[in-house]
Amino acid sequence: MDEASRRPRCTKVVFTLGPATQSEEMLEQLIRQGADVARINMAHANHEWTRMIVRRIREVSQKVGREIAIMMDIKGPEIRTGDVEAPIDLKAGETFDFSVRPGTADDSPEEIRSVDVNYENLIEDISVGDIVLVDNGLMRFEVLEKVGPRIRCKVLISGQLTSRRHINLPGVRVSLPAFTEKDRRDTLVAIEEGIDFIALSFVREGSDITALRTFLQENKSKARIIAKIEDQSAITNLEEIIEECDALMVARGDLGIECPIEDLPVIQRRAVRACFDRGRAVIIATHMLESMITSPVPTRAEITDVANAVYEEADCVMLSGETTVGKYPLECVRTLDRIARRIEAEGELVFEEPALLDGEKIKVLQSAVVLANELPNSAILTFTRRGFNAAALAALRPARAPIFAMTNSVQTLRHLRILRGVDPFVMPLASDPNDTIDNAIRLLQRNQRVQVGDKLIVATDILSNDRFVDSVQLRTVR
Structure with a gap:
């Protein structure tokens, strides 16, 4: 196996569930192809179907041996016209x-x-x-x-x-609540079914996210919150929204209606940069491969659009109608995979380093990234129970090195699915750090991620004088 094929794709793929992708056979193909997150759009899904599809995804993931994450996209406030007898x-x-x-x-x-x-x-x-x-x-x-x-x-x-x-209503501040009664009912289903991410629609300010987080905490849920920016209020309050959320979605559909169309690329780039500075994951969504709803191949403009998101180092790209009702859902995921891998092979860094990440722990992890950038064909190995180490390393954006993240929690593994460059695995974390590292390297060898002679930069803690201290080690796979 050559170096390029062994390296995991850095940019993650989100696909939206629908009639075209709800079968066990199609889900298995999508997961094997490398889809990372399945999205349920509650604007079109009822509770019975939601429970069914969540359980089906979990069963298929276990069958394939690759756990993917599930996102519930709740509808949020919505203004619609009523019924008309005739057009x-x-x-x-x-x-x-x-x-x-x-x-x-x-x-x-x-x-x-x-x-x-x-x-x-x-x-x-x-x-x-x-x-x-x-x-x-x-x-x-x-x-x-x-x-x-x-x-x-x-x-x-x-x-x-x-x-x-x-x-x-471009520029109009409506007084509808961000988290509606329907959203509450839908989110309770998400909590009961163990869904990993809740995407909050039409977020206008940081307090909108606080309301959802309070609801999740009251119901003992550890689901992460994705804030969808879709109108001008969100752009005005972008920094505070990013500060409060766990990840951001640039929902270009409504943004392209609410804002001048020529501003959309500027908003996207600004949002990606702001997330990068604060160590938040960012998802680029809507119309990535819209033509492939009916066509087996994308337009040249769509190829460039996807490539631009990868060049910007967004964590995820997302498919909507392409995989809900489209004729070629598997081909869409393959297309994203091919484009992302080709652009990532260029190895061009857009941003030098996050502006707002600080602290001793971050500095230690940053040294691991610097070392990985200096060593061709190296990889980073880290260990995490709740995801902090892996998220910080992802935010530091290694130029080429994948981040192998070992965790003892399936839930944490799923949360790591949206992070750029992170390839997560579940394994027991032994009391002796050296045993844990050796076990992790054997696991990576079994999964054909590394081979004899590869260089691993290990970012972990070691036992020193009866206490654990942060460390960065360079190891060669034996």
């Missing part, structure tokens, strides 16, 4: 009403058509001159006035309005 064809220049009280849409003047909205306080949150975007921005309206329970608008972009279309 409404809207023309630019037309006047149209949004009614915030169910059943009052019909009270609009006869010449003005209207639709209900599911959020009554919208009338207080919105102002004259604000823009209302409907159905992923395909229709655009400008607020002219507020008349009783109705928001009167001018149609700026024509379109066909159907039932329950999503509404975006």
Whole structure:
């Protein structure tokens, strides 16, 4: 086996579950292909299906011998139009009403058509001159006035309005709670089923994450929180959001609607840099390989987009519709794998070192990374019970060396699945550090990660005068 094939891919792959990927056969193929995290989108999943698919993933993971993580993406606050009896064809220049009280849409003047909205306080949150975007921005309206329970608008972009279309309000601060009652019910299912990550939608400030974390702690859950940034408030409060969360998702779908499209690459790069500085994992999501929903090959632009995320050293890239309803879910994961491996082989570092990571422990781990960068074809070996060592090493971004993380906890292993460059294993951690290191090296040899003559930089603690001290060792595989 050559060096390139032995080295694990650094960039992790998240795929979204759906009809195209829910079978045991497809799950087994995806896990064997190297998918790291399975995402459940609660905007489309019920509790019965969620429990079924979580248990199926765990069973298939055990069968394959490779535990993957599971993320529940909770819906968060959402504003939608109500039901319409038939599609409404809207023309630019037309006047149209949004009614915030169910059943009052019909009270609009006869010449003005209207639709209900599911959020009554919208009338207080919105102002004259604000823009209302409907159905992923395909229709655009400008607020002219507020008349009783109705928001009167001018149609700026024509379109066909159907039932329950999503509404975006660029720049408008809505008073909806970030963690809704539906989210609470869904999260309880996640806790009961032992789901590893909860992705909180439409995070606007750090306190939104605090509310979810309090709920998890009250219910004795150790699930990690992924904050999804999707609107302008999140961009304004990016630093405090990153400080409070365990990982960040750049959800480019709604961001591309809420923000000027030319700002999207700048926001993505800024978010990756800010996460890097604070040692947080970051996921780039939405439209990575959108064309492959129906095509067996990606567009050249999509290849470059994925490559750019890898060049930026994002921890994960994520698939959505490509693996929920797409025709080629396995090919999508293979495509991400091929692109990531090719770009990683270039070995180009984008960032020199995190700006905000500090402390003696970090300095010791940083010395391990420096040594690994100086030794071609080396790897880093570390041991962790709760994931700190591995997360810190991942944040320090070794240029080429993979990070082999040994833990005695399956839960910790799953939490490590989203970290760039970390290849986690479960093994007992012996009381004697030397025995633990020897056992780990044998485990890596059995799994064909290392071979005789390879250099390992071991970042661990050693016993000295009856106490454990941090150390960095250089070992050659025998």
